[in-house]
Amino acid sequence: MQVNKVLVIGAGQMGAGIAQVHAKAGIPVLLHDKEMEYAERGFQTIEKNLLKQVQKGRCSEQEKATILSRIELTADIEVASDVDLVIEAIVEQMEAKTKLFSKLDKIVSPQTIIATNTSSLPITEMAASTSRPENVIGMHFMNPVPVMKLVEIIRGLATSNQTYETVHNLTKRIGKTAVEVNDFPGFVSNRILMPMINEAIFSVYEGVATPEAIDEVMKLGMNHPMGPLTLADFIGLDTCLYIMETLHQGFGDDKYRPCPLLRKYVKAGWLGRKTGRGFYQYH
Structure with a gap:
């Protein structure tokens, strides 16, 4: 499956970075937070990151403007119905994540992949809060996301090969190195x-x-x-x-x-x- 549109939930430091690298790779991104104020702060973080790249000569003003134009801000979770991939980057608490996954399960299309940026929590447990555990996977980005090359990709017990291959290919597309690890506490990193x-x-x-x-x-x-x-x-x-x-x-x-x-x-x-x-x- 080709990923043509991504929703990032959580506009903090990690979520903003994840949105930035997808937009840089030419992929339209919806950056979501529970309040528009928080989403706007995330967007400002991306602007600052790109400004530094312009000042260092690694990015032109035109490229910066193009990247930013691919990012849309939202506080409406219903936009998840129109994306190929959701990447969750909210607080590192299992109860909050399973509650979000259960809610997303009722909104997203049947083929949509739901990924989590968790740094330590079990993927299998999150997947069990949905009716589509085969479409749930871990994408653990490293901080700061625009700089660090690694993404740990973690299969849950039921994650399908198609879901894994789609996420693996996307990771390469955004300029990162994908490393597959199994679903154990803390993964490898x-x-x-x-x-x-x-x-x-x-x-x-x-x-x-x-x-x-x-x-x-x-x-x-x-x-x-x-x-x-x-x-x-x-x-x-x-x-x-x-x-x-x-x-x-x-x-x-x-x-x-x-x-x-x-x-x-x-x-x-x-x-x-x-x-x-x-x-x-x-x-």
């Missing part, structure tokens, strides 16, 4: 990344070293472009905690137990860059 971040936090908690020292070791000794604690602040410590809890619950293994210091920071509202303070302070 966060199953490996988050325990590393959690262990770095334990190292701070136990007084092994300062955040600065831990990040320097990983950058200079392991050739990581960004230290794990800087990365945690960038992702959001609340998100890191939620994913660790998902891994802990999903596997029932205490090696995934979130560090108490991570819980303490989240309770204090020290969530990283977005709140101005995490393991580092931001101004």
Whole structure:
């Protein structure tokens, strides 16, 4: 199946990025949020991203205008009836996602694919909230979406080969590299990344070293472009905690137990860059 029109639900940082890369590839996009104000903020994020590309000489003003013209904003979920693919990028909570999937199931056409950008939650469980589990799949984009090449494609238990092939081909069409993984908590990326971040936090908690020292070791000794604690602040410590809890619950293994210091920071509202303070302070 050819994807000719996409609906992205959730106009936050991830949703805006997903809309941008599809529009850049020539695909008309509907960018949805529950309020038009939120959708407009997402559009402004895309405008800023493209302006930076123009300033760096990587994009012309005409190209920027063309990309933006392919994006339509909406707060009406009923527009899902007219698209080939829906990509959900809302809050990382299973109850919210299954509620949305159940609602979409009653709106979209029989052949429409419903994809989720979840970073850790089971695709199979979301698919079970619909009458078309064969059309449900995971498309886990990396942040920031316009820059990062990887998309983890996750089959649910019932995902059809046709659904997988359609999404795989689309991923290549938008200039990304598709990697197929199976439906386990955290998939591959966060199953490996988050325990590393959690262990770095334990190292701070136990007084092994300062955040600065831990990040320097990983950058200079392991050739990581960004230290794990800087990365945690960038992702959001609340998100890191939620994913660790998902891994802990999903596997029932205490090696995934979130560090108490991570819980303490989240309770204090020290969530990283977005709140101005995490393991580092931001101004």
